[in-house]
Amino acid sequence: MGDKAFAQFLTDEIKEEKKIQKHKSLPKVSGGWELEVHGTEAKLVRKIAGENAWICSCSVNSEQKLQISTLMGMVVFKSTVSLSFRRITVTFNINNSIPPSAEDDTQEEQKPDEQEPELTSTPNFVVEVIKDDTKQTLVLDCHYPEDEIGHEGEEESDIFTIREVSFQPTGESDWKDTNYTLNTDSLDWALYDHLMDFLADRGVDNTFADELIELSTALEHQEYIKFLEDLKSFVKCQ
Numbered sequence: 057m058g059d060k061a062f063a064q065f066l067t068d069e070i071k072e073e074k075k076i077q078k079h080k081s082l083p084k085v086s087g088g089w090e091l092e093v094h095g096t097e098a099k100l101v102r103k104i105a106g107e108n109a110w111i112c113s114c115s116v117n118s119e120q121k122l123q124i125s126t127l128m129g130m131v132v133f134k135s136t137v138s139l140s141f142r143r144i145t146v147t148f149n150i151n152n153s154i155p156p157s158a159e160d161d162t163q164e165e166q167k168p169d170e171q172e173p174e175l176t177s178t179p180n181f182v183v184e185v186i187k188d189d190t191k192q193t194l195v196l197d198c199h200y201p202e203d204e205i206g207h208e209g210e211e212e213s214d215i216f217t218i219r220e221v222s223f224q225p226t227g228e229s230d231w232k233d234t235n236y237t238l239n240t241d242s243l244d245w246a247l248y249d250h251l252m253d254f255l256a257d258r259g260v261d262n263t264f265a266d267e268l269i270e271l272s273t274a275l276e277h278q279e280y281i282k283f284l285e286d287l288k289s290f291v292k293c294q
Contacts, residue, residue, distance in 0.1 A: 059291050059292070062291050063288055063291045063292050066284055066287060066288040066291065067288060069284055070281060070284050070285060070288065073277070073280065073281050073284065074281060077277055077278075077281065078174075078273075078274065078277070079274040079277075079278075082271060082274050082275060082278070083267070083270055083271055083274055085100055085264065085267045085268065085271060086263070086267060087102065087259045087263075087264065088102055088103075088259075089101065089102045089146075089259070089264075090102070091271075093275065095279075096149050096150045096151050096275075096279055097147065097148070097149045098147070098148055098149075098150070098271070098272070098275060099145055099146070099147045100145065100146040100147075100268075101143065101144070101145050102143070102144045102145075102258075102259055103142070103143050103144075104142050104143075104144070104258070105142070142185065142186065142187050142188070142258075143184075143186040143188075144183065144184070144185055144186070144258050144259065144260070145183070145184045145186070146181050146182070146183050146184075146260065146264075146268070147181065147182045147184070148179040148180065148181035148182070148268070148272060149179060150177055150179055150272055150275050150276040150279060153177040153178060153179035153180075153272060153276060154175050154176070154177055154178075154276065155176075155178060155202055175273070175276075176269060176273050177269065177272040177273040177275070177276040178200040178269055178272070179200075179272050180197065180198065180199040180200075180219075181198050181199075181216075181268065182195060182196070182197055182198070183195070183196040183198060183255060183260055184196075184224075185258065186226055190226065191225065191226050192223045192224070192225065192226060193223065193224050193225070193226045194221070194223060195221070195222050195223070195224050195231070196218050196220070196221050196251070196255065197218070197219045197220040197221070198216050198217065198218050198219065198260075199216065199217060199219055200215065200216050200217075200265070200269070201216075201217055214252060214262060214265075215262050215265050215266065216262075216265045217240070218240050218248065218251055218252065218255075219239070219240060220237050220238065220239055220240065221237070221238040221240065221251065222235050222236065222237040222238065223235060223236075
């Protein structure tokens with residue numbers, strides 16, 4: 057009798073969760089990011105070409121091997137330039153990504169007739185900046201401070217912060233604990249601002265952070281519904 061009531065409860069719960077599900081499919085992140093999802097872990101990948109503009113002043117003689125062409129009355133010097141490509145990845149996991157304070161406030165402040173407030177997933181995320189012509193990857197561990205979430209109108213305030221920065225070998229899944237890790241708690245503010253600008257120049261800014269919250273919240277809700285469905289099947293299994 058207990059399992060039957062449990063299964064019925066789960067059936068009702070799944071229906072309610074699907075009713076309030078905001079996204080039936082995962083929202084896209086603007087800026088050319090490609091999404092890869094493996095269970096509760098998601099990875100956003102963005103590829104950009106490195107700088108390849110050269111400004112130079114030179115004289116030409118017959119021995120120099122430069123190709124010269126005339127375009128609209130201007131002399132253009134052409135040389136072969138190999139582009140260095142950069143890859144930016146942002147990885148996060150939606151497990152334990154809903155702040156405990158949100159759950160506590162829901163239980164303590166909600167009145168019987170009030171609708172449950174929407175829970176928001178704010179996961180820690182790791183940014184990896186990879187250059188093809190180097191053997192090191194710059195790794196920045198970021199998170200959302202609780203007091204910055206949902207503050208509209210504070211346009212100048214960053215809604216995420218960098219917690220740690222390190223270099224790790226490119227292409228290796230296991231990072232080395234012996235590599236120096238810079239904790240930003242005691243970091244010079246000017247260096248910290250440059251690191252934040254470095255991320256913003258590569259598409260990781262407040263707009264990205266807002267869209268990541270929306271994506272993470274949708275993924276968390278999707279996985280929660282799947283968990284309820286799996287739990288229902290497990291309970292009903294004889």
